Amino acid sequence: MAKEKVVLAYSGxxxxxxxxxxxxxxGYEVFAYMADIGQDEDFQAAKQKALKIGASKVFxxxxxxxxxxxxxxxxxxxxxxxxxxYLLGTAIARPIIAKKQIEIAKEVGGQYVSHGATGxxxxxxxxxxxxxxxxxxxxxxxxxxxxxxxxxxxGRSDLLAYAEKHGIATKQTAAKPYSEDDNLLHISHEAGxxxxxxxxxxxxxxCRTVSPEKAPDTPTRITIEFKNGIPVKVxxxxxxxxxxxxxxxFLYLNQLGAENGIGRLDMVENRxxxxxxxGVYETPGGAILHEAHKDIEGIAMDRxxxxxRDMLATKLGELVYYGFWFSPEMEFLMAAIDKSQELIDGEVxxxxxxxxxxxIARTSPSSLYNQDLSSMDITGGYNQEDxxxxxxxxxxxxxxxxxxxxxx
Numbered sequence: 001m002a003k004e005k006v007v008l009a010y011s012g013x014x015x016x017x018x019x020x021x022x023x024x025x026x027g028y029e030v031f032a033y034m035a036d037i038g039q040d041e042d043f044q045a046a047k048q049k050a051l052k053i054g055a056s057k058v059f060x061x062x063x064x065x066x067x068x069x070x071x072x073x074x075x076x077x078x079x080x081x082x083x084x085x086y087l088l089g090t091a092i093a094r095p096i097i098a099k100k101q102i103e104i105a106k107e108v109g110g111q112y113v114s115h116g117a118t119g120x121x122x123x124x125x126x127x128x129x130x131x132x133x134x135x136x137x138x139x140x141x142x143x144x145x146x147x148x149x150x151x152x153x154x155g156r157s158d159l160l161a162y163a164e165k166h167g168i169a170t171k172q173t174a175a176k177p178y179s180e181d182d183n184l185l186h187i188s189h190e191a192g193x194x195x196x197x198x199x200x201x202x203x204x205x206x207c208r209t210v211s212p213e214k215a216p217d218t219p220t221r222i223t224i225e226f227k228n229g230i231p232v233k234v235x236x237x238x239x240x241x242x243x244x245x246x247x248x249x250f251l252y253l254n255q256l257g258a259e260n261g262i263g264r265l266d267m268v269e270n271r272x273x274x275x276x277x278x279g280v281y282e283t284p285g286g287a288i289l290h291e292a293h294k295d296i297e298g299i300a301m302d303r304x305x306x307x308x309r310d311m312l313a314t315k316l317g318e319l320v321y322y323g324f325w326f327s328p329e330m331e332f333l334m335a336a337i338d339k340s341q342e343l344i345d346g347e348v349x350x351x352x353x354x355x356x357x358x359x360i361a362r363t364s365p366s367s368l369y370n371q372d373l374s375s376m377d378i379t380g381g382y383n384q385e386d387x388x389x390x391x392x393x394x395x396x397x398x399x400x401x402x403x404x405x406x407x408x
Contacts, residue, residue, distance in 0.1 A: 003029040006112035006141060007105045009097060009127070010034055010058070012046030014170050016116040017053060018159050019143050021166050022152075023114060024054045028141075031108050033059045035097045037067045038184030053168060057108070061100050064184055065247040071096050072185055072250065075320060076289050077229035077344070078337040079297070080313050082321040085267050087283045087290060089186025094123060095325035098130030102138065114141040122271050126323030133326035178205065184250065186263075186283040197268050197278045208254075208282040212261035212355030219353035220260060221360075224253075224292040226348070229341030231289060237349070250285050257284025260352040272322045288357040292348040295359035300344050300366045309340045 006023055010016045010032035023030045032050040034043060047058040071092050082088055101113050113131055117123035124142060131138050143149040153159055163170050178192035187208050194201060203211055225233040234249050235242045236256070243249040257263050263284035271277055297306065316333045324330055346364025350357050 003027060004112060005029045005031065005105075005108055005110035006114050007031045007033050007059075007101055007108065007110045008055075009101055009113070009115045010046070010050055010055075011116065012041065012049060013116075014156075014159055014163060017049065017168050017170070018153070018162055019114065019116050019149075020050060020053050020055060021162075021168060022143065022149060023141065028112070030055050031057050031059065031104065031110065033061070033101055033104050035100055036060060036062045036064060037093055037096065038064050039182040041182075049169060053166075059104050061104075063096055063100060067093070067096055067184055068250045069246050072286070073230050073246070074334060074337075075316075076286065076293055077341050078309070078313050078316055078334075079290070079294055080317040080320060081290075082317045083267075083269055085265060086269055086279070086281065086321075087186065087265075087286045088317065088320050089183065089281060089283050089286065090181050090188055091122070091126060091321045091323070092185060093181075093183045094126035094323065095130050098127050099134060099326075102131060102134040105135070105138065112139045112141050114143070117142070117144065119145045120271075120273065120275060121277075122273070122321065122323070125272050126325075129323040130326055184254070185286050186281050189280040190277060194278055194280060201266055201280045205280065206264065206282060209258045209264055209284050210261050212264075215261035215354050216259065219351045220256060221349060221351055222256065222288075223347050223349045224289070225346070226293065226296050227345050229293065229297075229344040231292070250289075253285030253288050255285075256352055257286075257288050257357070258282075260284075260357075261355040262352060262357050263287035264355065288350065288352065291357040291359060292350055293344075295348045295350075295362055296346050296364060297344055299362050299369050300346055300364040301340070302368065305340050309337065312336055 004027075006028045008016065008020055008023065008030055010020060012034070020030055020032060032047075032055040034041075034046060036043060043060050047060060050058045075088060075092055080088065082091070104110070105113050115124070115127045117127055119142070124145070128140050128142065131140055153162065160170060162168075178194050179190050181188045189201070189205050193199065194205075221237040223235045223237060224231050231249055233242065233244050234252055241252070243252045263282055263286060265281040265283070266278075267281075268276055268278050301309075312333050316330070316337070319325070319327065319330050319333070343366040345366050346362060348359050349361040351360050352358075
């Protein structure tokens with residue numbers, strides 16, 4: 001009788017290596033799948049490790065460009081952040097990983113997909129909601145919510161003992177007593193020694209960005225050109241370097257941001273499952289792009305459209321963070337965002353210096369800025385006497401409130 005097939009989202013680390021072997025012991029035929037979305041990983045070494053453990057096949061999928069064009073750029077053109085601060089580096093990556101995993105399951109005839117996310121975190125929700133949205137018939141094996149697995153593995157020591165028993169090589173050391181998630185957009189550091197929010201994150205933990213104190217003492221000036229809210233060109237005004245390809249452009253922003261200590265964030269956030277967690281993030285290119293996009297909107301976006309977009313962006317941030325990327329409400333919101341960006345064109349000049357991406361100039365062919373109208377030195381185009389009636393009408397409700405309350 002043929003074995004049932006499962007596609008495992010495999011990282012090459014301790015947890016998913018143990019899960020791979022555990023699934024084999026449970027009688028499944030396992031296909032390991034690795035998504036290359038820009039993480040620092042030796043994919044060939046991980047592939048050989050999975051094959052040695054017993055995977056029937058290992059899929060390594062290069063999705064870096066798709067990640068930038070279809071996930072990072074759409075979210076950043078909506079100015080979406082979670083809880084006003086987090087640039088969603090991990091959350092944005094989960095739907096693209098899940099999408100390819102479902103495609104591979106269909107290709108190999110797999111009835112199951114599996115992942116190594118814990119039962120306390122956000123990723124379990126993001127992966128599984130994406131799986132079910134893309135294939136309602138799929139079956140999910142989530143070991144960290146499986147009673148047999150939980151009974152067998154009560155902690156990291158059990159995982160290490162199991163790995164040693166089965167000859168599974170591990171890279172776990174005391175040198176990094178915390179968890180990391182790495183992709184093109186960011187790297188996150190959490191758990192372990194960072195679980196105490198009162199503990200200052202040691203400089204040695206940061207690995208993608210130089211500390212602002214050690215960043216260059218001279219600023220780097222760049223321009224970013226936008227078309228319909230999407231970056232299409234970046235130019236370094238110091239050395240003339242230009243990038244227009246989406247992936248190259250974003251990689252270059254990462255490089256510039258890292259060199260100038262930009263994109264660090266240390267915060268306590270609210271997980272979807274109701275638990276607060278502390279995360280330390282490095283998002284160099286994303287932080288630059290976020291500041292530049294907000295700035296070009298300042299000159300090219302209508303005020304009332306911006307107010308509505310800001311309301312939608314808050315909800316959109318929650319949807320991305322919670323894992324509802326493949327949902328009807330997400331489609332609705334992104335259609336509205338696309339409409340709001342139709343004339344968000346132009347160029348923003350930024351100064352990168354000591355941890356800050358600071359917009360210093362902007363131009364736009366669809367600019368709504370009227371220099372004569374706003375000038376303090378030029379009359380005409382606006383009758384200043386009209387302001388008197390405008391103010392009186394605006395004050396009616398304020399005067400009424402004062403009269404009713406009787407305050408003096």
